[in-house]
Amino acid sequence: MADLPAARYVPLTIAGDEATLTGQQRELIGRVAELGPGWAARAARHDREASFPHENFAELRAAGLLGIAVPRDHGGLGADFTTHALVSAEMGRWCGATALAFNMHVSCCQWSGLVADALQMTAAERAEHGRIRALHYARIVGEGQLYAQAASEGGPAAAGAAPWATSARRVDGGYVVNGRKVFASLAGAAQWYGVPCTLERPGHEGRGTRRDALYLAVPADAPGLEIHGEWDALGMRATASRNLRFRDVFVPDEARLLPEGLYHQAAARFPHMFSTLAPTYVGIAQAAYDFTVQYLRAEVPGMPHVLRRMYPTKQFAVAEMRIKLEATRALFLQCAREARVDPDKDARMRLYAAHHAVMENAHEICRLAVRTCGGQGMLKSLPLERLFRDSRCGSLMLPWTAELCLDRLGRECLYEAGEGDEQIEA
């Protein structure tokens, strides 16, 4: 009797169940899966050098994926929120830094696209927004330009606890921007920086509130814009998340990614946008699980054929990883599919829970993977130690760090809208 071919582990689809995917989701995930092995092969070098993966973005450009969230009537793929989340997670399983940086680019399209479409605007505002975003989308779809998302300032604003310290002053034909941003992924690689700032009202300079937030796209070559500082971090080293300084940077009216006054409404009414960092880490968790199974089955290319799967301790550990992965994915998918304007309180609370679970469990799954695969599994020649370091970054990212998710969720568990302790004490 002929020998049966050796069975090999076939990694799961990122959605868990392929049958739940739409045609577009299957097609776009497939496009990323074709590019992925090349990214994985380059990931160690970019991680070691802390260099930006320009080649991966050239491939994304060639595959038409830069316009994933650009509406179809502007020549993009018009992917909805869920589709982008799934595609982004697929990216994360091949190269976390590419997925995270790509997400910053896509965020600019989503805020000005699917989120703006769901907001209240006057007819004049909508027409003007349509005119302006068409210019931005043409640069992305037609010229393959990249947009970064430079929000964090190293102070309380990115946590939603204060107005943006970066200011925009109205002048003839546009705005003058002053301030600084930290950790802007794609620094030096992007042609545009999406910059939330505070619009200064004449006579109220320095006294703006969060309602005065204005979201501008600043061109990388604008006089007065400087990229500075190094990016030599624990993980996500290929994101090139350096700092930006704006000194009297003029941008025209067409820089607005949302009409004046709309950013605050967008942030308050579409909280799922703050969880778009999570899919990257779902992908990392999946990659750590897949690696562990392959390692224990002695199927990692280039590794000696040493089987480890028969030890109960390994089986328990991998079962624990699978349980965490399944729970994390289920919550992530539910929230991605619930994304909409004005989610109710339960959906918002579930979203905080999902974001926390993804970020913490991704690192926990990587920790278990390192522990389970053992010493030879953590060598720099293998991807696991990079996954472990990259996975640590998710919980540190504002506005929804793990701490802030707990803070918001705990408060919402115990207080109803408008409720204060005096009502309980009375």
Ligand SMILES: Cc1cc2nc3c(=O)[nH]c(=O)nc-3n(C[C@H](O)[C@H](O)[C@H](O)COP(=O)(O)OP(=O)(O)OC[C@H]3O[C@@H](n4cnc5c(N)ncnc54)[C@H](O)[C@@H]3O)c2cc1C
């Ligand atoms: C890999 C990576 C890529 C990044 N890319 C980008 C990017 O492209 N664009 C961008 O804008 N930012 C980016 N960031 C920055 C990120 O979103 C955070 O701003 C940054 O990690 C915050 O670091 P910090 O120590 O300065 O935070 P701090 O503001 O000093 O906060 C430290 C911790 O205190 C807690 N905290 C803060 N404020 C409050 C509060 N009001 N109440 C309770 N607790 C609070 C939080 O848990 C927080 O983690 C990136 C970060 C990483 C790690």
